[in-house]
Amino acid sequence: MKQFKVSIPASSANLGPGFDSAGLALNRFLTLEVIEQEEWEFEHKSHFLPYFTNYTDHFIFQIAKQTADRHQKALPGCKVIVASEIPLARGLGSSASAVLAGIELANQLCDLSLTGEQKLQYGTDIEGHPDNIAASLFGGVVVTATTRNNQVEYVRLPSLDLDVVVCIPDSELKTETARNILPDSFSRKKATTASAVSNVMIAALLSGDYHVAGKMMENDLFHEPYRAELIPNYENIRREAKAMGAYGTVISGAGPTMISFVPKGKGAYIREQMEATLSDYTIAALQIDQTGVQVD
Ligand code: HSE
Numbered sequence: 001m002k003q004f005k006v007s008i009p010a011s012s013a014n015l016g017p018g019f020d021s022a023g024l025a026l027n028r029f030l031t032l033e034v035i036e037q038e039e040w041e042f043e044h045k046s047h048f049l050p051y052f053t054n055y056t057d058h059f060i061f062q063i064a065k066q067t068a069d070r071h072q073k074a075l076p077g078c079k080v081i082v083a084s085e086i087p088l089a090r091g092l093g094s095s096a097s098a099v100l101a102g103i104e105l106a107n108q109l110c111d112l113s114l115t116g117e118q119k120l121q122y123g124t125d126i127e128g129h130p131d132n133i134a135a136s137l138f139g140g141v142v143v144t145a146t147t148r149n150n151q152v153e154y155v156r157l158p159s160l161d162l163d164v165v166v167c168i169p170d171s172e173l174k175t176e177t178a179r180n181i182l183p184d185s186f187s188r189k190k191a192t193t194a195s196a197v198s199n200v201m202i203a204a205l206l207s208g209d210y211h212v213a214g215k216m217m218e219n220d221l222f223h224e225p226y227r228a229e230l231i232p233n234y235e236n237i238r239r240e241a242k243a244m245g246a247y248g249t250v251i252s253g254a255g256p257t258m259i260s261f262v263p264k265g266k267g268a269y270i271r272e273q274m275e276a277t278l279s280d281y282t283i284a285a286l287q288i289d290q291t292g293v294q295v296d
Helices: 059-070 094-109 116-127 131-138 175-180 188-207 210-217 224-230 234-243 267-277
Strands: 003-013 022-036 041-044 078-084 141-146 152-156 162-168 248-251 258-263 282-286
Touching: 003 094, 003 131, 022 094, 022 131, 022 162, 022 188, 022 282, 059 078, 059 094, 059 116, 078 094, 094 116, 094 131, 116 131, 116 152, 131 141, 131 152, 162 234, 162 267, 175 224, 188 210, 210 248, 210 258, 224 234, 224 248, 234 248, 234 258, 234 267, 258 267, 267 282
Parallel strands: 041 078
Antiparallel strands: 003 022, 022 078, 022 141, 141 152, 162 258, 162 282, 248 258
16 A cells, blocks of 8 residues: 655746746645545645545546546545645645646556656646646746647756745635736737847846846736736835845736745845735745655
8 A cells, every 4th residue: 555745836937027937936835645545535734725525526636537547547545635835826836736736646646657747748738837837846946838739848947046035915816817817919029028028037047147137027028017906015015025125026926926036045034024014914935945846
């Protein structure tokens, strides 16, 4: 009888102009303790997890089943104890983490020996975009692109000398709502400028020029100008964070959380300062997780 643990980090997608492409993993985790047994059973150990009635309704089970089906394998029963530090519908990649949990569950229980590339592809097929999946799967900062034949390519950046601070409001924002507000197309001129901003942002991160990276982050043209109105205190948080020394502040994924890149070692200080002005937010100084999905 198999027994193992799976840990999957939260993630923040886009980093501003890297819309649907760039993401980073955060040191907040979804964890599963799995014990093989006759019947399927889920136990929840955190209030961040959605309500379910039967194991067949459980999102993680459904993804595991779908993954096993792709390989014509039957999923053996097991007890899964789930704990989560990732709030739902806040732009911190809770759904991508749950998708990866399901894929990894099937991988372990059915001995699928999936490669990282397969997990990325399966996860992207389900999520519709690879940014959160790639970051949570591989850890660190990951940049992805979907090629014309629908294959996902990724590059994991060397580790960055940064801390991050997240401002999480109490309210939820559905990704669908935040996607529906975006235009269907951009003029060539706008798309060219927007992708140039993104290119410079990634190049600046790679060369360690975090001031330029932060400036580019705050100059996104793909989604932030449209989503800003959905994000409480959007301008306020940017301004406050900048005044405290942040390099740049953007919407985390589809929001409503805002994420700031801040100098290494300054996270706790900036968090404290931000807390004084944003008292009804959960503000956390986090690290970029470098490990990604882990199975023990
Ligand atoms: N890239 C996605 C978006 C992330 O911004 O809509 C949220 O799932």
